[in-house]
Amino acid sequence: MQTYQVPRLVSLTRKRAVQSTPRIEPKLNRNWHSEILEPPPSLPRERTPPRGRSAATISSLPDGPGRKTLLCFRMATSPIPITTGELLFQDYLDAMKYPYEFENEFPRKSKPPDYTITKNGVFLFDVKDFDPYMPTLGGGSYDPYPRIRGKIDAGREKFKEFKEYPCSIVLRNNGNAFVHAERPEIMLGAMYGDTGFTLPINTTTGTACGDLTPAFLGRGKMFRYGDGDNARNKTMSALITLRHVGVGSRRIDKIWEERKKVDQNYGKADPFAAFSEVCAAAAERYPNFDAEERQLGVIVWENAVARIPLSRELFTGPYDERWGYEDGRQSIVFRGEKLAGLSEDNA
Secondary structure (H helix, E strand, O other): OEEEEEOOOOOOOHHHHHHHOOOOOOOEOOOEEEEEEOOOOOOOHHHOOOOOOEEEEEEEEEOOOOOEEEEEEOOEEOOOOOOHHHHHHHHHHHHHOOOEEEOOOOOOOOOOOOEEEOOOOOEEEEEEEEOOEOOOOOOOOOOOOHHHHHHHHHHHHHOOOOOOOOEEEEEEEOOEOOOOOOOHHHHHHHHHOOEEEEOOEOOOOOOEOOOOEEEEOOOOOOEOOOOOOOEOOOOEEEEEEEEEEEHHHHHHHHHHHHHHHHOOOOOOOOHHHHHHHHHHHHHHHOOOOOOOOEEEEEEEEEOOOOOOOOOOOOOOOOOOEEEEEEOOEEEEEEEOHHHHHHHHHOO
16 A cells, blocks of 8 residues: 655645646556545545645555556545645644644534644634735824724634634734734724723813823724623634744844943944944854844733633743733733743843
8 A cells, every 4th residue: 555645735725726636537458447436434544644735545456367456546635724824823833732623624613713722622713814015105194903803803703603612813914014913002902992091080170180091992892891791702712913023133122222221322323333243242142143033922812801711721832922811900921931031131
């Protein structure tokens, strides 16, 4: 028994990949008889095509003197990750050694989630990419929330059949200048309401009668004041920002700021020479320093009103961060060891 695998078709859409897979047609000659067969149920697991690949299994068996029977199993295709976000998220899951399946079918569900993680439970994830976009030169203002809220709406629609599972959407910004998926005030504002302030005013005198207080205002997707019990999206367990941490650039910034504290004009006369000096200093301070070093990690934004919370045993990598609701406020509840070290460097 021999197994032949067709190379992974990453650059094609799923539909094109299936269409481009060569078919095995039956052929007849006097010494060979061939026919197309479905793989039998007893086919050993290791001979089935791995997820994300296409494969054909060919078996040659003797059938009398000078005659053989060639059994060709029909080409089998499995869904493969295609988008930048899907591929990067799979890289992250592989690095963390989380057991997962891509586009696993669920009984009586019309649309499979992108990823199903099965570490100490079943957790569903849908990956949403932001396409690159750079505005033309000019000035003006923009609303930073609608693009993120649009992804939340799409995820809510996707997971409406999965209310019995913890469901999360993974966001990957591929270069959209109007998307700020790493900034807490934007991400939390998209979830709970536009970030702003409240100030109590004495309506008689027209003067302030209290302190300026940070607050989430209207238009939140997870929570909105005045809508019944205020919770609007209990199915979504969390938003997850998939991003690279610029390790090298943060270390350069650390040394640059140290020198600016000593000399406020540092780097103004010859910024290129100053940058070279800073890189040389970083190479002395940090072993194996690389100015271009980036590490993959995630930021988890917990939904405080979720029906089923996302387990805090997940997404605990060295460059991961998690925001949650504790002690009456939103704050960082986890930060990976190496990310914490970078934060101390830049403190």
